[in-house]
Amino acid sequence: MDSSNISVTCRTCGRQANAGSFVLDPDFKKMVCPACVKDKRSRLEKDRRDKEKLKNHLESLADKPIGWDAEDEYLEKVAKPKPKESIELSFPSAGEGKAKYKCPKCSFPFVYDINRRKPSVCPYCSDPIRKFVIKN
Numbered sequence: 001m002d003s004s005n006i007s008v009t010c011r012t013c014g015r016q017a018n019a020g021s022f023v024l025d026p027d028f029k030k031m032v033c034p035a036c037v038k039d040k041r042s043r044l045e046k047d048r049r050d051k052e053k054l055k056n057h058l059e060s061l062a063d064k065p066i067g068w069d070a071e072d073e074y075l076e077k078v079a080k081p082k083p084k085e086s087i088e089l090s091f092p093s094a095g096e097g098k099a100k101y102k103c104p105k106c107s108f109p110f111v112y113d114i115n116r117r118k119p120s121v122c123p124y125c126s127d128p129i130r131k132f133v134i135k136n
């Protein structure tokens with residue numbers, strides 16, 4: 001008996017196909033009929049074309065920045081994190097009304113005069129003095 005002449009139903013698509021024409025497909029991870037393989041190929045081809053189309057679309061957007069600015073600005077507003085005022089810094093005391101401040105930006109340590117509010121910025125990187133608490 002020649003098995004290649006037996007028609008069997010494909011478990012993937014339900015179509016009938018010649019038993020001998022079934023192939024083990026690495027994507028389906030099972031035996032599928034030639035129609036399934038064809039379907040898969042055309043689907044992959046379509047995916048590729050869709051990606052190509054999207055790419056072209058994005059490139060055309062880059063070429064013509066009409067309406068792009070507004071969206072850009074919107075995205076920037078959404079993405080921009082709020083100023084981190086809530087971070088509670090704490091530094092040890094450096095005597096009466098003074099603190100051993102350490103710049104959170106550049107880690108430069110210096111003595112901050114709380115009463116005179118000096119210096120007003122980090123002497124090293126000019127980062128404004130943040131709110132902090134004295135903690136010994």
Ligand SMILES: [Zn+2]
Pocket residue numbers: 010011012013014015032033034035036
């Ligand atoms: Zn099939």
Ligand SMILES: [Zn+2]
Pocket residue numbers: 103104105106107108122123124125126127
């Ligand atoms: Zn600094």
